[in-house]
Amino acid sequence: MTTKVYDAENPVVFLRDRTRWHWAEALPWIVAVAIFFLQPITLNLGVQILITIIFALSLDLILGYGGVVTLGHAAYFGAGAYVTGMLSAHLGWNEPISGLLAGATVAGAFGFATGWILLRYHGLALLMLTLALGIMMAELANVTEVWTGGFDGLSGIVIDPIFGIFENDLWRRNYYWYSLIATFFVFLACRRIVNSAFGRSLVGIRENTERMRAIGSPVHLRLVTIYTISAFMAGIAGALFAQVNAYVTLDVLSFARSGTILIVLVLGGTGRLYGAFVGALVYILVEDELAKEYPAYWELGLGFVLVLTALFFRQGLLGALESFVRFCKRLKA
Amino acid sequence: MSLKAGLFAGLMAASLPFLAVSQPVQAEEVKIGVVLTYSGGAAQFGEQIDRGMSLYMETHPEAFGGHTVTLIKRDSKRPGGDIAKNAVQELITAEEVDILAGFVFSPNAMASAPLATQGEVPMIIMNAGTAWIPSLSPYIARVSFTMWHSGYPMGQYAHDTLGCETAAAGYTDYPPGKDSRNAFQTGFESSGGSLIEDIPMGGPREVPDFTPFFQRVKDAAPDCFYVFVPAGNHATAVIKTFAQLGMAEAGIRLIGPGDITQDTKLQDMGDDAVGLITMHHYSADYQTPVNLEFVAAWKAAYGEDSTPDFMAVGGWDGMAAIAHAITEQNGVITAEGTMAALSGWEFESPRGHIMIDPETRDIVMDSNIHEVVRRDDGRLGINVLGTIPQVADPCKALAIGRCGGE
Numbered sequence: 001m002t003t004k005v006y007d008a009e010n011p012v013v014f015l016r017d018r019t020r021w022h023w024a025e026a027l028p029w030i031v032a033v034a035i036f037f038l039q040p041i042t043l044n045l046g047v048q049i050l051i052t053i054i055f056a057l058s059l060d061l062i063l064g065y066g067g068v069v070t071l072g073h074a075a076y077f078g079a080g081a082y083v084t085g086m087l088s089a090h091l092g093w094n095e096p097i098s099g100l101l102a103g104a105t106v107a108g109a110f111g112f113a114t115g116w117i118l119l120r121y122h123g124l125a126l127l128m129l130t131l132a133l134g135i136m137m138a139e140l141a142n143v144t145e146v147w148t149g150g151f152d153g154l155s156g157i158v159i160d161p162i163f164g165i166f167e168n169d170l171w172r173r174n175y176y177w178y179s180l181i182a183t184f185f186v187f188l189a190c191r192r193i194v195n196s197a198f199g200r201s202l203v204g205i206r207e208n209t210e211r212m213r214a215i216g217s218p219v220h221l222r223l224v225t226i227y228t229i230s231a232f233m234a235g236i237a238g239a240l241f242a243q244v245n246a247y248v249t250l251d252v253l254s255f256a257r258s259g260t261i262l263i264v265l266v267l268g269g270t271g272r273l274y275g276a277f278v279g280a281l282v283y284i285l286v287e288d289e290l291a292k293e294y295p296a297y298w299e300l301g302l303g304f305v306l307v308l309t310a311l312f313f314r315q316g317l318l319g320a321l322e323s324f325v326r327f328c329k330r331l332k333a
Numbered sequence: 334m335s336l337k338a339g340l341f342a343g344l345m346a347a348s349l350p351f352l353a354v355s356q357p358v359q360a361e362e363v364k365i366g367v368v369l370t371y372s373g374g375a376a377q378f379g380e381q382i383d384r385g386m387s388l389y390m391e392t393h394p395e396a397f398g399g400h401t402v403t404l405i406k407r408d409s410k411r412p413g414g415d416i417a418k419n420a421v422q423e424l425i426t427a428e429e430v431d432i433l434a435g436f437v438f439s440p441n442a443m444a445s446a447p448l449a450t451q452g453e454v455p456m457i458i459m460n461a462g463t464a465w466i467p468s469l470s471p472y473i474a475r476v477s478f479t480m481w482h483s484g485y486p487m488g489q490y491a492h493d494t495l496g497c498e499t500a501a502a503g504y505t506d507y508p509p510g511k512d513s514r515n516a517f518q519t520g521f522e523s524s525g526g527s528l529i530e531d532i533p534m535g536g537p538r539e540v541p542d543f544t545p546f547f548q549r550v551k552d553a554a555p556d557c558f559y560v561f562v563p564a565g566n567h568a569t570a571v572i573k574t575f576a577q578l579g580m581a582e583a584g585i586r587l588i589g590p591g592d593i594t595q596d597t598k599l600q601d602m603g604d605d606a607v608g609l610i611t612m613h614h615y616s617a618d619y620q621t622p623v624n625l626e627f628v629a630a631w632k633a634a635y636g637e638d639s640t641p642d643f644m645a646v647g648g649w650d651g652m653a654a655i656a657h658a659i660t661e662q663n664g665v666i667t668a669e670g671t672m673a674a675l676s677g678w679e680f681e682s683p684r685g686h687i688m689i690d691p692e693t694r695d696i697v698m699d700s701n702i703h704e705v706v707r708r709d710d711g712r713l714g715i716n717v718l719g720t721i722p723q724v725a726d727p728c729k730a731l732a733i734g735r736c737g738g739e
Contacts, residue, residue, distance in 0.1 A: 042423055042426065042427050044419060044422050044423055044426065045419075045423070048419065142507075142536075150507070150508060151412070151440065151507045151508045152439055152440055152443060152463060152508045153413075153414050153440040153443060153444060155443055155444075155469075170422065170425065170426055170448070170451055170452055171426050172422075241415070245414075245415050245418055245419075245444065246447065247414050247415065247418060247443070247444040249412070249413045249414040249415070249440045249444070250413070251411055251412070251413025251414065251415060251416075252413070252415075254411075254413070256411070291372075291407070291408050291410075292407070295369075295371035295372070295406045295407065295408040296371040296372060296376065296379075296380075296408070297372075298372065298408065299372050299373075
């Protein structure tokens with residue numbers, strides 16, 4: 001394997017090289033399209049995987065690149081879901097794409113407001129504060145029953161057909177494409193961000209915050225920016241979730257959701273974007289299969305898979321694959 | 334489970350030749366999608382219903398008219414609604430089930446209701462108790478209960494028979510709690526009592542320290558104290574706190590719906606529970622022939638220490654309703670046909686005589702006044718002090734709030 005040596009005076013070449021598309025990057029999209037035509041899994045499950053991918057991508061931006069560990073990311077997922085849901089249920093705003101963007105925008109704004117405060121802390125304090133934020137949001141949604149429907153959930157969401165043509169049918173044919181296109185745009189944005197100079201500075205902050213401060217990087221502002229973008233994307237995932245299910249309950253804000261998405265991302269591999277794809281696909285497929293086979297004991301099986309991953313693939317499944325490819329190349333050389 | 338399924342298949346096969354003579358119909362395969370909470374903290378609820386269903390199938394193979402019944406089980410995991418809805422979606426589109434059944438938590442039933450309409454699949458609710466669920470789809474029938482079946486008659490009984498002029502209500506602050514409180518208040522005030530304290534007592538997840546809430550009630554000194562909490566540890570804590578504060582000595586009577594004296598938890602409550610009066614539709618202690626037979630079959634199947642509770646009866650009755658619908662339609666299931674078959678359907682359940690109201694597709698059943706007593710063998714038991722016959726859901730009868738239709 002030849003390592004290209006970059007000229008430190010001219011970082012543009014380095015960044016441009018990183019942005020170049022590799023043929024393997026077409027793979028997930030080919031798989032996604034093939035799933036639609038061959039249907040090895042139901043499209044309904046496919047839609048769930050896509051939503052989870054968007055949510056995991058949003059977390060990867062802050063965790064994998066910014067190094068921000070959070071246990072409250074469901075707060076933004078839930079914000080997107082509830083805003084989109086309530087716009088439809090209470091105000092009759094049923095147009096899907098604008099509803100999606102509205103939900104995501106509110107989630108992003110909320111991410112900015114909370115991130116400004118949260119990101120002044122790090123380590124355990126940050127972990128506790130994000131956890132508290134998640135719990136507070138869930139409780140807020142519980143007490144504002146008039147708007148959110150409380151424990152019983154927000155019903156009465158009616159979503160118009162996309163462009164007035166594509167309905168949310170029982171087989172999710174149209175919503176599969178809708179979710180896939182949303183995933184594609186979110187991924188493009190993520191890829192652009194992490195390979196930009198801004199993205200590199202985030203990696204710098206993750207690796208050595210003090211040093212970034214010393215060279216004059218506005219650490220807090222950078223983190224708040226990526227946190228806001230991440231919250232916006234989590235909002236997209238939440239809004240999609242609300243539109244697909246036409247139902248929102250307190251579950252969207254639950255600690256379990258924050259924890260699960262963390263597991264999904266760590267399972268796939270953090271800090272490499274495609275980890276979100278692998279993690280979501282594997283987690284949901286394994287969960288679905290186990291839950292079908294053993295309705296009462298599936299959690300045990302899932303836990304076992306996760307323990308094995310944590311023990312043997314510290315870098316996640318994708319990290320393990322990369323090590324394997326490197327190993328093979330070394331053998332050849 | 335496979336052994337049970339095998340046993341069932343064997344019984345079915347054995348009964349086939351006889352049925353074929355008496356009923357010259359084609360044996361159809363009927364697929365039932367069962368959505369229950371099989372994992373997590375509420376797994377015991379799912380288990381009760383699942384066992385109730387299986388037990389009915391094993392003991393009444395002839396009731397299905399010679400048709401094969403396949404249960405396809407899915408875990409609804411949490412009360413969140415979305416997982417249950419996804420499960421229902423796949424049951425309809427991928428498994429092509431004929432009937433949907435189960436549903437422990439109300440949000441799960443509510444989220445799934447539009448799919449029953451869209452996919453034209455009948456849905457049999459075996460637990461979820463929020464009053465207005467059957468109005469969400471024309472293809473929903475409920476065999477369980479609503480919170481109003483216990484709360485409303487309890488309110489009337491508290492005033493008319495127990496002689497309480499004033500009452501306090503304490504409830505766990507989530508929809509079934511609020512629903513039960515509203516039901517009690519409506520019943521109590523309509524018969525002339527007045528509610529003088531109204532206290533939300535924390536959420537359903539953790540058991541709070543009930544002392545401050547109960548102290549407030551003690552200071553207000555009502556005649557009756559109506560408590561709704563989730564079954565299990567909450568209920569045990571309520572009984573203990575009530576005794577510790579000496580509220581019974583202060584002349585306050587503790588009452589509530591039968592959820593707080595759930596059969597599976599009753600034995601853990603100890604002496605403090607003796608004398609407690611609740612309103613409910615089922616206890617494993619009922620001495621009716623139907624129930625004695627049911628409990629005996631249960632213990633034979635699941636062990637002497639296992640006790641069925643009202644959820645198990647929901648599963649049992651639900652399966653009986655499904656069997657009736659299958660036989661009526663000769664195994665060819667449609668949503669309309671199922672609702673027509675179940676409309677006005679009557680059944681001798683372990684809880685007593687039940688009927689599906691043709692108007693609301695909801696259950697009509699007796700509400701019984703339970704008193705907790707210490708039996709001679711040392712176990713806690715339930716005595717039935719009285720019965721309010723054939724109660725139709727008062728929430729819909731009185732058209733209160735969302736029950737009045739939107």
